[in-house]
Amino acid sequence: xxxxxxxxxxxxxxxxxxxxxxxxxxxxxxxxxxxxxxxxxxxxxxxxxxxxxxxxxxxxxxxxxxxxxxxxxxxxxxxxxxxxxxxxxxxxxxxxxxxxxxxxxxxxxxxxxxxxxxxxxxxxxxxxxxxxxxxxxxxxxxxxxxxxxxxxxxxxxxxxxxxxxxxxxxxxxxxxxxxxxxxxxxxxxxxxxxxxxxxxxxx
Ligand SMILES: [Cu+2]
Numbered sequence: 001x002x003x004x005x006x007x008x009x010x011x012x013x014x015x016x017x018x019x020x021x022x023x024x025x026x027x028x029x030x031x032x033x034x035x036x037x038x039x040x041x042x043x044x045x046x047x048x049x050x051x052x053x054x055x056x057x058x059x060x061x062x063x064x065x066x067x068x069x070x071x072x073x074x075x076x077x078x079x080x081x082x083x084x085x086x087x088x089x090x091x092x093x094x095x096x097x098x099x100x101x102x103x104x105x106x107x108x109x110x111x112x113x114x115x116x117x118x119x120x121x122x123x124x125x126x127x128x129x130x131x132x133x134x135x136x137x138x139x140x141x142x143x144x145x146x147x148x149x150x151x152x153x154x155x156x157x158x159x160x161x162x163x164x165x166x167x168x169x170x171x172x173x174x175x176x177x178x179x180x181x182x183x184x185x186x187x188x189x190x191x192x193x194x195x196x197x198x199x200x201x202x203x
Contacts, residue, residue, distance in 0.1 A: 070198075072096060079105040084121035084187065086112030086164060088195045095185060095200040097174045105171040106185065108159055116163030120189045122146055123170060124158040125200060128182045131193060138188040147188040161189060174202045 070093040073080040078101035083091040091111075097104045108123045120143070126134050134154055138147035146161045157172035177183045177200065186197035 069093075073198075078103060079107065081107045081109065082123070083109050083111045084162075084196065085110075086114045086119055088119065088192055090185075090187070090196050090198060093198045095198065097177070097200070097202045099174075099202055101174050101202075103171050104174045105169055106159070107167065107169040108162065109167045110162045110164050113164040116161060116166070117143070118163075120147075120161040120163055121187045121192065121196065122148075122159045122161040122168070122189065123185050124148060124188045125156040125170075125172065125177070125183060125185050126154050127180060128184045128199075130154040131184050131186055131197065135186070135188045135193040139190045147190065156183070158188070177202050 070089075070091060073082055073092040073095040075096060075098065078098065080092075080095055082095070085091070095106070106123050106125075108121065110119075110121050112119060124134060124138075134148070134152060137149040137152065138145070141147060141149045143161065146158065148155055148158045156176045157170050159168045159170035162168045181201060183200050184197050185200045186193050189196075
C-alpha cells in the first residue's frame with residue numbers, strides 16, 4: 001500500500017514537472033520549501049574532444065649535478081661561514097666575493113663527529129685547472145702538511161685540516177682571483193675533491 005502511494009506521488013511529481021513550465025501554480029500552500037527552481041541543470045558540455053596529439057610531454061631535463069642543489073654561501077663583512085660534514089659535503093656550492101673586499105675570510109666548521117684522520121676537511125682555493133694536480137700532490141704531502149704540498153705556487157690560499165666539531169679559517173687577498181680563472185674552493189683531504197668543491201669568484 002505504502003509503495004503504491006509513493007509511486008503515485010512520484011508520478012504526480014513527474015506530471016507537475018512536465019507541465020509546470022506552462023501553468024506555474026501559485027506556490028502558497030506548498031508545505032515543502034523552495035523546490036521552486038525549474039531550470040534544469042545545463043546540459044553537460046559535450047565531452048571534450050581528445051586532446052590533439054601535438055605536444056608530447058617534454059621530458060624533464062637531466063638532473064643537474066648535486067652541487068647545484070646547494071645554496072650559494074652567505075657573505076657579509078668580507079667573510080663567509082661554510083660547513084663540512086661527515087657525509088663528505090660542503091653545505092654551499094659557490095662563494096661570491098664582493099669586489100670591494102680588500103681581504104676575504106672563509107670560516108670552515110666541521111659539523112660532523114668523525115675524527116680528522118677519517119673525515120678531515122680543509123678549504124683550498126685555486127684555479128679550477130689546477131685543482132686535481134693540487135689534490136694529488138697534497139695527498140702525497142700527507143696529513144702533517146694538511147694535504148697541501150708546501151709552497152705550492154698554484155694554491156691561492158688554504159686552511160688547516162680539521163675533524164668533526166672543529167673550526168678553522170683562511171684569509172686571503174681576493175685580488176688574486178681577479179684574473180686567470182675560473183677558481184674553485186675544495187677540500188684536499190684524500191678522496192674528497194670529487195665531492196667537496198664549488199666555485200669562488202670576485203664580482
Ligand atoms: Cu674533506
